[in-house]
Amino acid sequence: MSARGDAAEDSTFVRTYTLTRGRTRPRHLLGLDTVLDAGPGRPGPGQAEECEEILALCREHRRSVTELAGRLGRPVTAVKILVSDLLDADALVVPVTAPYAASGTDADARPSLQMLAALSAGLKRKWPDAIAYLQAG
Amino acid sequence: MPSPTSRPDDPAAALRTPSRPHSDAPTVLKIVIAGGFGAGKTTAVGAVSEITPLSTEEYLTEASTGVDSLEGVEAKQTTTVAFDFGRLSLPDAPVPLELFLFGTPGQDRFVDLWYDLSRGAVGAVVLIDTRRLETSFTPVSFFEDIGLPFVVAVNHFDGAHRYQPEQVRAALELPACVPVVTCDARNPSDVAGVLLTLVGHAENAPATPVHPAPNATLQDA
Ligand SMILES: Nc1nc2c(ncn2[C@@H]2O[C@H](COP(=O)(O)OP(=O)(O)OP(=O)(O)O)[C@@H](O)[C@H]2O)c(=O)[nH]1
Ligand SMILES: [Mg+2]
Numbered sequence: 001m002s003a004r005g006d007a008a009e010d011s012t013f014v015r016t017y018t019l020t021r022g023r024t025r026p027r028h029l030l031g032l033d034t035v036l037d038a039g040p041g042r043p044g045p046g047q048a049e050e051c052e053e054i055l056a057l058c059r060e061h062r063r064s065v066t067e068l069a070g071r072l073g074r075p076v077t078a079v080k081i082l083v084s085d086l087l088d089a090d091a092l093v094v095p096v097t098a099p100y101a102a103s104g105t106d107a108d109a110r111p112s113l114q115m116l117a118a119l120s121a122g123l124k125r126k127w128p129d130a131i132a133y134l135q136a137g
Numbered sequence: 138m139p140s141p142t143s144r145p146d147d148p149a150a151a152l153r154t155p156s157r158p159h160s161d162a163p164t165v166l167k168i169v170i171a172g173g174f175g176a177g178k179t180t181a182v183g184a185v186s187e188i189t190p191l192s193t194e195e196y197l198t199e200a201s202t203g204v205d206s207l208e209g210v211e212a213k214q215t216t217t218v219a220f221d222f223g224r225l226s227l228p229d230a231p232v233p234l235e236l237f238l239f240g241t242p243g244q245d246r247f248v249d250l251w252y253d254l255s256r257g258a259v260g261a262v263v264l265i266d267t268r269r270l271e272t273s274f275t276p277v278s279f280f281e282d283i284g285l286p287f288v289v290a291v292n293h294f295d296g297a298h299r300y301q302p303e304q305v306r307a308a309l310e311l312p313a314c315v316p317v318v319t320c321d322a323r324n325p326s327d328v329a330g331v332l333l334t335l336v337g338h339a340e341n342a343p344a345t346p347v348h349p350a351p352n353a354t355l356q357d358a
Contacts, residue, residue: 031253031256032195032239032253032254033165033167033237033239033254033257035162035165037162062162064165064222064224064237066191066193066220066222066237066239067188067191067193067222067224069193069194069195070191070192070193070222071191073194074194075194075195075196075217076193076194076195076196077195077196095162096162109257110257110258110259110286110339111166111257111259111339113340114232115164115166115232115234116259116336116339116340117231117340118230118231118232118234119166119227119230119234119236119259119336120333120336120337120340121230121231122227122229122230122231122234123227123329123332123333123336124333125227125229125230126225126227126229126329127185127325127326127329127330129326130326130327130329130330130332130333131326131330131333132330132333132334132336132337133316133318133330133334
C-alpha cells in the first residue's frame, strides 16, 4: 500500500488534533455501534463547537457513534474523544437496551436465537414481498 | 497483504462506560455489508435504510511494508478509510428492534474495521459484482475465518453476464451451507430478502462467538 500522506490528508490530521486538543485516544470504550442519548448534564466550558452539534443530534434521536461521525464529517476516533468528554459531563448517556447477545456478559457473543427470530419477523412485516432463500441443511 | 498492527488500548479506557436504564429503548442489531469497489454496497444500504447512507471516516493504522523494524517498533502508517452507515427501525417486531447496517469495502486494509463491525453482529452480506468476482475473495475468507455467518448476494448489473448462483459458489469455493442469492441492490424487497436469508442462516449456524483470525489484532477493543 503506497503512502497517501498528501497535503489534504495532513490537513485533516491537523484539524482533527485541534478538535480534540491533541488527544488521540478516547477515555471511554466506545464501539462503532455504541448508541448515545442526551443526558441531564451540561458540557463543561470551552468544549469544541462539535460537542453542541453532537448534543443537538442526540436530543432529536438516539445516535450511534458512527452516525455522529458521519453527520459531523469527522473521523470516528475524534468523535469518540468528544463523546467521552460529554459522557464524563453526563451530557450524554449510553441507554441500556435488552442485551442482544446470548449472554449479557460476553460482548463478543452473537445475538440470541430469540433476537434473530424477532428480526426475521420484523423484516417480514416491513417488507411483505421479501423472500428468504432457505438453504437446505 | 498488509498485516494490521495492534493498537494498544488506552489504559485509562479500561472501565466500561456506565449506562442508564432506558426502558423503551429498542434493541440494536447490526449487519455488515461488504463488497468490492462499485459492487452496490451504498445502494443496498440505502435501499432499506431510513436515513440516507452516511459516509463515515476512520483512521486505520497499518504496518508499512518493506520497512525494517527499529528497536522492535514497526513503522506505522495511518490511512483514512470510509464506510457507509444506515439504520432502520422495526417497531412491529415482537421486541422493538433497530437494525444498523455497515457497508464496507472489500480490501485487506479494512480488516481491522471488519473486526470492530463483526463483534456481536447478526452476520454479513458479501455483495458480488460478477464482472469483478476476484474482489470478493478477501471478505469471504475473512468471514469464514472468524466464524461469522454470511451470505453471498450476487448483484445483477445490466449488461453483466449473468452467472448462476452455483457458478459463483464454485468460483468462490463456498461450502454448501452458505446461501448464495441474487438481488438487485436498488430494490428494497430484494435487499430485505437478502437480510432475511442471512438471519435464517444465522439461526441455523452454531452460536459461536467471533474468533480473531491469526495474524490479525483488534483495534480499540
Ligand atoms: N443495474 C444495477 N445497478 C446497480 C445495482 N446496484 C448498484 N447499482 C449501480 O451501480 C453503481 C455503484 O453502486 P454503489 O452502491 O455506489 O456501489 P458501492 O459498492 O457503494 O461503490 P464504492 O463505494 O464506490 O465501492 C451505482 O450507479 C448504482 O446505481 C444493481 O443491483 N443493478
Ligand atoms: Mg459506496
